[in-house]
Amino acid sequence: xxxKSGRAALIPVPLVITFLLLLTTPLWVSRVGLYQxxxxxxxxxxxxxxxxxxxxxxxxxxxxxxxxxFGIGAYAFGLLQLKVWPNLWFDLFGAVLxxxxxxxxxxxxxxxxxxxxxxxxxxxxxxxxxxxxxxxxSVTGGEDGLLNIKRLPADFGFFSIKLVSxxxxxxxxxxIFTLAVLGLWRLIHSPLGRILSAIKQNETRAxxxxxxxxLYKWLAFTLSAAFAGLAGALFAMAQNSAYPNVxxxxxxxxxxxxxxxxxxxxxxxxxxxxAAFFILARDLLGAYTExxxxxxxxxxxxxVLFKPEGIAGMWQAWKxxxxxxxxxxxxxxxxxxxxxxxxxxxxxxx
Amino acid sequence: MAxxxxxxxxxxxxxxxxxxxxxxxxxEGQLSGIMGPxxxxxxxxxxxxxxxxxxxxxxxxFAGEDITGLAPRAIAKKGISRxxxxxxxxxxxxxxxxVLIACPRVRAQGFNPWRDLGADSAAQDEAAAVxxxxxxxxxxxxxxxxxxxxxxxxxxxxVALAAQPRLLFLDEPTAGLxxxxxxxxxxxVRELKRVVTIVIIEHDMKFLFGLxxxxxxxxxxxxxxxxxxxxxxxxxxxxxSNLGALA
Numbered sequence: 001x002x003x004k005s006g007r008a009a010l011i012p013v014p015l016v017i018t019f020l021l022l023l024t025t026p027l028w029v030s031r032v033g034l035y036q037x038x039x040x041x042x043x044x045x046x047x048x049x050x051x052x053x054x055x056x057x058x059x060x061x062x063x064x065x066x067x068x069x070f071g072i073g074a075y076a077f078g079l080l081q082l083k084v085w086p087n088l089w090f091d092l093f094g095a096v097l098x099x100x101x102x103x104x105x106x107x108x109x110x111x112x113x114x115x116x117x118x119x120x121x122x123x124x125x126x127x128x129x130x131x132x133x134x135x136x137x138s139v140t141g142g143e144d145g146l147l148n149i150k151r152l153p154a155d156f157g158f159f160s161i162k163l164v165s166x167x168x169x170x171x172x173x174x175x176i177f178t179l180a181v182l183g184l185w186r187l188i189h190s191p192l193g194r195i196l197s198a199i200k201q202n203e204t205r206a207x208x209x210x211x212x213x214x215l216y217k218w219l220a221f222t223l224s225a226a227f228a229g230l231a232g233a234l235f236a237m238a239q240n241s242a243y244p245n246v247x248x249x250x251x252x253x254x255x256x257x258x259x260x261x262x263x264x265x266x267x268x269x270x271x272x273x274x275a276a277f278f279i280l281a282r283d284l285l286g287a288y289t290e291x292x293x294x295x296x297x298x299x300x301x302x303x304v305l306f307k308p309e310g311i312a313g314m315w316q317a318w319k320x321x322x323x324x325x326x327x328x329x330x331x332x333x334x335x336x337x338x339x340x341x342x343x344x345x346x347x348x349x350x
Numbered sequence: 351m352a353x354x355x356x357x358x359x360x361x362x363x364x365x366x367x368x369x370x371x372x373x374x375x376x377x378e379g380q381l382s383g384i385m386g387p388x389x390x391x392x393x394x395x396x397x398x399x400x401x402x403x404x405x406x407x408x409x410x411x412f413a414g415e416d417i418t419g420l421a422p423r424a425i426a427k428k429g430i431s432r433x434x435x436x437x438x439x440x441x442x443x444x445x446x447x448x449v450l451i452a453c454p455r456v457r458a459q460g461f462n463p464w465r466d467l468g469a470d471s472a473a474q475d476e477a478a479a480v481x482x483x484x485x486x487x488x489x490x491x492x493x494x495x496x497x498x499x500x501x502x503x504x505x506x507x508x509v510a511l512a513a514q515p516r517l518l519f520l521d522e523p524t525a526g527l528x529x530x531x532x533x534x535x536x537x538x539v540r541e542l543k544r545v546v547t548i549v550i551i552e553h554d555m556k557f558l559f560g561l562x563x564x565x566x567x568x569x570x571x572x573x574x575x576x577x578x579x580x581x582x583x584x585x586x587x588x589x590x591s592n593l594g595a596l597a
Binding site: 007190205207213 | 400422423426427431432434439440441443447450451454456460463464465466469509513
């Protein structure tokens with residue numbers, strides 16, 4: 001991703017559009033044959049995918065076990081609520097911290113690696129957490145998972161809002177989502193974002209101009225785990241439960257596919273597009289056939305073969321084609337041979 | 351005492367001894383050269399001096415401070431910068447951003463989430479000045495991967511220079527350049543020599559002898575000769591190796 005000059009917008013336009021689109025879903029979602037819960041789920045995956053893209057798109061580090069931190073967030077939210085203190089803020093914040101702590105610990109073991117070794121280690125750690133979630137019955141509830149996770153009321157001291165209905169939880173999650181995206185947007189446009197991208201492009205040179213590459217890679221992983229944990233906690237509320245499946249390799253693969261199809265490698269907003277595309281495809285294709293993932297997989301393969309920059313990349317190419325007063329094209333091209341993530345996209349993660 | 355001193359360095363990879371016994375020193379304000387035939391250990395020597403590899407034995411000091419075995423980033427922070435023979439740029443970034451990311455003021459802001467480099471005109475000006483210095487004034491917004499070979503060579507030096515080093519190592523800066531490019535590079539290095547201490551590894555003896563105050567000859571992992579270019583031209587080994595004839 002190319003750095004742009006000029007100050008980044010404090011509140012970016014695509015976020016405003018996404019926000020308005022999501023905000024108005026209660027008005028139109030059932031008219032187009034969908035339902036409110038779907039919008040909630042899409043938003044949660046958007047959050048997960050955005051945080052994940054900090055690692056994959058910006059830092060160029062492929063994690064194929066990120067479902068684990070999503071799951072840890074969900075379990076942590078449930079356990080804190082059931083065993084410690086059923087307070088929404090405490091549990092939510094706690095879930096983020098726990099996911100970040102696990103992420104930080106794993107990152108400490110893998111941040112000296114890159115490329116395929118990095119990817120393999122993330123899978124290994126992801127599988128460990130998944131396995132623990134299945135086997136440690138007394139804590140995680142085994143294969144059944146943690147049940148009866150409540151949608152706790154959002155308590156603001158002088159008044160409190162019930163989040164039991166899908167609509168209420170949706171609005172609450174939208175507020176959290178918006179804040180999280182604004183935070184991530186700022187982070188990406190601070191020097192940190194540029195440095196991560198520099199590390200992606202050339203780790204050796206980054207070290208020789210004086211950056212602590214290990215620390216930056218560690219931080220990227222930890223931050224993305226924290227975002228995954230936040231998404232996972234919201235998911236636990238949405239589902240009223242936490243279960244091992246969310247930590248599976250398959251779920252970890254989903255977030256990779258979302259980011260790649262959406263175009264997370266070329267745009268901050270690609271992850272949002274990809275998450276919406278994936279969940280909608282699941283529901284719409286899934287209504288016709290049980291084998292929807294097969295068809296989705298084919299779309300994915302076609303995409304990485306013909307347009308590895310994803311949907312956001314198509315948009316950028318289309319915009320660049322429109323004649324404008326002889327400005328140089330604004331499109332950012334990715335040479336599939338020189339970025340690792342694109343190379344992996346080629347081989348597919350289906 | 352010299353600005354940079356390496357004492358009795360040794361380095362081997364497996365059972366292959368690459369550096370046998372290297373003692374070098376570089377004086378502040380001078381341009382020092384390292385030459386030697388292919389496979390003499392020049393690049394390994396450079397990599398040990400700049401922290402890419404830790405030496406198996408020996409000591410490296412910079413401004414009186416022991417920096418032996420420090421990581422590249424730690425050495426960079428002390429004011430030693432290097433360019434690479436095989437180019438190491440941030441290819442997707444523009445020329446300006448390549449230089450910008452290497453500026454110490456940007457490095458110091460690495461964890462400040464409220465900064466915005468796009469709006470930091472002081473940093474941008476600083477980076478633009480470095481670009482102008484290496485002759486890439488009009489190329490600021492061109493991605494590094496779209497620059498010509500010669501321009502990439504210049505940017506390679508620009509990135510090293512952006513760190514505002516006290517000591518600048520250049521690893522075969524003329525590699526792959528034609529005679530015109532080499533001449534232009536010589537002008538640039540002559541210019542830089544006035545503001546920063548430079549050490550160059552070079553194949554091109556004509557280039558090196560025309561610029562250096564002092565040249566060390568490395569062969570078989572040892573320093574076999576050293577002196578001013580004029581002295582070296584009289585040196586037996588240099589004459590016999592036919593390298594001196596070029597100068």
